[in-house]
Amino acid sequence: MGEFPHTVTTMPTARRSGCPFDPPAELVDARRHSPISPYTFPGGKPGWLITGFDLVRSVLADSRFSSRKELMLHPTIDYGDMQAPPAPPGEFLLMDEPQHSRYRKPLMGKFTVRRMRLLTERVEQITADHLDAMEEAGPSADLVTAFAKPIPAIMICELLGVPYQDRGSFQEQVDSFMNGETSDEDLLAAYTATQDYLAELVAAKRANPTDDVLSDLTDSDLTDEELRGIALILLAAGLDTTANMLALGTFALLRNPEQLAALRTDPALADRAVEELLRYLSVAKTFMRTALEDVEVGGRTIEAGSRVILSYNTANRDPERFADPHVLDLRRQDGGHLAFGHGIHQCLGQQLARVEMKVAFPALLDRFPTLRLAVPPEEVALRPETADVYGVKSLPVTWDA
């Protein structure tokens, strides 16, 4: 701890040119100075930025830090004294106990390791169908639309019970409020349309329950409004995160041919490879907490009411936790990343995401032994840091037919 701590005054909004997989250089630099840095929110409110693995993990496990939406500040926008409203019913990611448990508990049995592994065959089938379609339409494709988006979209829609014919338009709506580039007006329109759609879906499940998670939940004491909130959170999380992991992960493998070759020749490496890609890419980059009381973190006192930005992607590149953290090493032994978070909010759907990635990456590499980028790597369009989930907008690939 120096007398003059390294201060981060604005949240970095861009990655270094030519380094699409590395966190913004300012964050990596902040971590080099200290795992916790004073941070000034737009408008001048003081807060903290945590970039060190151990400190991020300890804050996530500490119930003195709140996830409540109304206590948060936007890390890059000055809204003045305007305060966020509390999370709508059901959106449990932005709640503390006991409200959080009310929603998470009825879902926990639906996303167990065993249940998700039972979906392996279905993921294999969906993956094969999309690889068939790619092959027929090829020898080039946008991997995002042909592969990365549809696989998790179909899986989460089938789990929740979104009818097949609604998936396309529903996916477009979710995409427009996740891509980080939609205007406020269009964002509101997409959000409202999604809410309306989900309200109808919940009503339909209540009237005619089918074999899916949402129908099962109509059997609980949750209200329609609460079910709508739960559905929104599961769909948004299930669609966007895995889709970006699949596309960005493929991009990363294509840029690391020796790693790609290792996975291709040794499919048994898939489990470990998925964990390493999760760590290396950390597409869900940043979360926030608010101290409910004075808490000492890394030798500094975080005062009650202060907001703390947790940089997962920088923590997952912490050299004190991972040897050569900026190297993608699919054989890495030092596991235990924070890509799914930690503490009571740790990703509910993580086992589904694992099954999807474990099936999809090897299947893609197996089907297209000559898979390569169809454009120079610097021309691959990346999502801006303003998007909640990082990734590529499109990934043009080609292969020898």
Place this chain on the structure above:
Amino acid sequence: MRITVDTERCVGSGMCVLTAGEVFDQREEDGKAIVLRPEPPADTRGSVREAVDLCPAAAIALSAPGTPVL
């Protein structure tokens, strides 16, 4: 080594099952962790320790064998 799980704390992440599947499972009805082998064989102890470390809710505890479970 004796394993206990605090099911009140457990958030059903499944990390223990993923890490030490021969020792842990999850209840069908609510996803909470269950211990299949409260006194795990020596060759699983490394993965059990890893499961303890990875548990997001710090719900798994290790104690000396034979310790009464309250």
